[in-house]
Amino acid sequence: MRDVAIIGVGLTKFGERWDSSIKELMAEAGLAALQDANITSKDINAIYGGSMTPGRFIGQEHVAALMADQLGLGNIPATRVENACASGGSALRQGYMAVASGIHDIVVVGGVEKMTDVSTSEATTALGGAGDQEWELFQGITFPGLYALMARRHMHDYGTTEEQLAAVAVKNHANAYKNKYAQFHKLITIDEVLNSKKVADPLKLLDCSPITDGAAAVVLAPLEIAKKYNDTPIKIAASEQASDTLRLADRESITSIKAARISAENAYRHAGVTPKDIDVAEVHDCFTIAEIIAMEDLGFFKKGEAAKAIEEGRTQINGDVSVNTSGGLKGCGHPVGATGIKQAVEITWQLRGEAEGRQVDGAEIGLTHNVGGSGATAVVHVLKRAD
């Protein structure tokens, strides 16, 4: 197996992009990534595309072939990957495998979701497809409802408070404020989170990530030739994925995501690092409780201690570990299929020292954590500077 590097990244502005079609979003992110990699379309050997449910949002499936088409990549293999909210991370893993194995050399991995063309209730229903349609959604529970159950149990078992949940949102909005690509440029306070409308008790509106349009793309190459394209290649030191039951009620625990723990353990072992070595991490804060659980699943803090650590500021930029410097799903936005790729884009910028206004000092090793549904899929990547 060959080492694999990220040699180019591209991102669209996240938000309500009513000015742009899905094709235009793909082109905006994809062409930015090709330009960043100093590469032309004829050098690309394959493309993977992450997207969760473009069929329900805009009536369009077959989006990886559409990406190849929009980017003028010719007749290369194009493959869409869908693993709910982890579609981007899973697509990145397939791209990594394709290059690591030697089957392809230069691979583009794109992620996209165009979510704001439908009503919020239609979007919520579409996103429900990430869970067990028959035993969860059909019975009336929504995705905020599933995460509310996880939050309530976490509060019961570990004394986690609503203020601590709110602290995640406050931090991530503060980070997003410094990111020009973010959906929200609005600082918020603990009180504003606590006083926002209840969505699924104890989660309020400002505990929830938004509905977002956006796209992200990365270009992968064998590490041995990466410097031909880019002076600061970022090595993918580990790419790990695991699954679990779709139905939350079938899990051993609902205060931890087993698929994330397994992915993280395998990723740390494969990369030869420990949680303490991670300088910067983009994690899947679809709801504030999800970031608290992620901190524990990733081993950054002991079980039951992450909420307090976040409240104390230990995950702010240049804290013990800098978490969601992009603003995360909460502040930067969550165009579902793009999120896992956007995480890799942000970590690449951080490790290159290009995260303008939100740069983590001396960041050398980063991590991405992308979760599908309530945890039936998790994907963890460890990235390292390779120059």
Next chain:
Amino acid sequence: MRDVAIIGVGLTKFGERWDSSIKELMAEAGLAALQDANITSKDINAIYGGSMTPGRFIGQEHVAALMADQLGLGNIPATRVENACASGGSALRQGYMAVASGIHDIVVVGGVEKMTDVSTSEATTALGGAGDQEWELFQGITFPGLYALMARRHMHDYGTTEEQLAAVAVKNHANAYKNKYAQFHKLITIDEVLNSKKVADPLKLLDCSPITDGAAAVVLAPLEIAKKYNDTPIKIAASEQASDTLRLADRESITSIKAARISAENAYRHAGVTPKDIDVAEVHDCFTIAEIIAMEDLGFFKKGEAAKAIEEGRTQINGDVSVNTSGGLKGCGHPVGATGIKQAVEITWQLRGEAEGRQVDGAEIGLTHNVGGSGATAVVHVLKRAD
């Protein structure tokens, strides 16, 4: 890269399966494949799932994790692949790559679609997502309409007749009549096809594949250990994929599918065979014209000569090349995401000599040809007996 073999196959009865949920279909095919491979769930290292648009058909995304869950495979990586009607073939290619590269040893690849829970018009709309939503479907053309354009041009350029189109359907219904898994067990005549209702001139109802529920699964292993599980492993001698523009109007030609030609050329070269070496082929006859074009794209007949050859019976069982012995999409049915995997199941049975009642004499080398949309994706596999 390691050689890869199919060591187990499983299939559900295709048809209107109102008795079974998507989970039950997955379990039926998946457990049959595990049993056929003499393997238990704990030996499986990863799963790929092909499905086109389960979100629009039944509100369920995240179906690969659901497959792992239903089959009791534990926390293994589970990845859904979507490339419209080529979702199954593309999933098989990803599974092949995972084993060939050495990243995983034993991999299950499943395909499923549960299509009959919605109305035919809703199904037609959902399937339209395989094309260019903005420039084709939104303008009012349907998928039968796109293939009707291809048929009309083929008739204009090569003198292909409506009787020759009909001959494809007659042959495939005759083959399906001998396949207990097929949706249709009804022999039809040329006149019945010609007199069936027009769908999109020149295509009539009996020129079109049906709406189908069904699932299929294969188990893959490194060839070097395949005999541990199965006396007659089937080697995947080539797995190739290519893409093209989504929009039919952007193509160089609409009487040929360029992505299929590229995939086939690469597959023949990689497998070290020529079209003449293929004993049995499962091809993507979503419409009768598609099988005629496939015969030409695959090099079985010269351009413009396939229609006559089919009419003369040269693609019947034990003809020059035995095509769609399962009944194809037309006769066996077309549960979209399952089709590419079902093709591999049928070829495996043929190469093992287990295709009861429709066995091709002495079949040694087989091929599958799976097309997404009007040709924006094509996947070709060459399979060989390896014992």
